[in-house]
Ligand SMILES: NC(=O)C1=CN([C@@H]2O[C@H](COP(=O)(O)OP(=O)(O)OC[C@H]3O[C@@H](n4cnc5c(N)ncnc54)[C@H](OP(=O)(O)O)[C@@H]3O)[C@@H](O)[C@H]2O)C=CC1
């Protein structure tokens with residue numbers, strides 16, 4: 089058992105603090121006067137006021153060292169959705185989260201803030217202004233989502249005022265911003281391979297894209313408002329930019345901002361989804377012989393061709409959330425942060 093001394097409310101740990109969201113969160117926490125322990129499988133940077141603990145979150149002993157004298161834990165580690173590795177998702181998002189909760193108990197941590205995902209309610213069909221009381225997806229669109237659902241339930245069910253252990257889940261959607269290794273790089277890679285010519289469906293589907301600083305703001309508000317007498321205990325909160333945008337307009341603004349042409353030709357949604365499903369099945373059958381990673385997975389086609397935007401009214405009401413950076417400004421900042429992905433660079 090770890091020795092317990094009274095933790096300071098300004099001492100926190102960020103599990104997954106070397107990742108895209110995690111690092112932005114760490115930087116903001118340091119600005120706000122927190123002392124931060126980062127726990128991650130890799131160390132990606134150095135920062136004054138931050139102590140790194142390298143390890144796998146499934147390793148309780150390693151975690152305990154990072155949680156010593158910590159009162160608030162942010163858990164934003166996960167394998168990347170693109171890894172599509174069921175056993176890895178199960179091990180890290182489910183078994184690993186159980187270990188995180190257990191280690192929090194042993195270390196005397198008072199608050200656990202989980203980065204969940206709005207996709208826990210998404211089944212590949214339209215969601216318009218979805219609220220947190222939508223049921224969890226019965227048929228999640230991939231293993232990542234399947235394990236994010238179980239992970240969220242584990243964390244919210246662990247909330248116990250009696251034990252002095254409070255939990256909350258933040259559900260962001262479509263996080264983007266400087267240093268994101270997914271959205272802009274995937275988009276530009278697709279454009280460079282000449283595959284960004286088509287709009288899937290009629291192009292009118294609205295989606296939430298959330299600037300990383302707004303997601304960070306939601307996490308810190310949640311941590312600071314989470315108290316035994318607050319409505320946040322054991323609840324999930326959507327955090328978005330609160331400006332749903334046409335998926336294809338958003339993609340076009342990033343593409344054009346970086347000097348590429350926006351897609352112009354339309355393809356029927358059901359046709360592209362059917363082809364993606366076929367390719368995915370073929371990849372599954374051939375997996376023992378050869379590992380293929382198709383660009384157009386059914387999950388990606390569903391994300392690109394359906395409405396999926398969420399209400400953050402609950403976060404506004406319970407924790408005074410308002411996005412800090414509007415979408416237009418967020419897109420400008422993001423485009424400027426990727427000079428190496430500019431056409432011709
Ligand atoms: N990006 C998005 O659009 C959205 C993200 N989310 C959630 O936000 C969180 C952060 O996402 P994001 O910043 O994009 O992801 P990143 O992959 O950038 O960050 C996750 C970090 O966790 C680390 N990690 C993975 N497995 C382990 C492990 N077993 N032990 C310790 N550390 C580990 C990763 O290391 P390594 O890179 O080596 O794997 C990485 O540094 C995730 O929980 C994700 O599900 C939710 C909604 C949308």
Ligand SMILES: CC(C)=CCC[C@@H](C)[C@H]1CC[C@H]2C3=C(CC[C@]12C)[C@@]1(C)CCC(=O)C[C@@H]1CC3
Pocket residue numbers: 261262263270271272274275278283284286288295296297383384388389391392
């Ligand atoms: C809204 C949301 C949850 C975004 C998450 C990030 C990624 C899932 C997207 C980032 C770039 C997107 C993209 C496509 C699908 C979804 C993304 C990977 C396509 C592959 C969809 C089909 C195309 O025509 C090309 C797109 C490239 C960019």
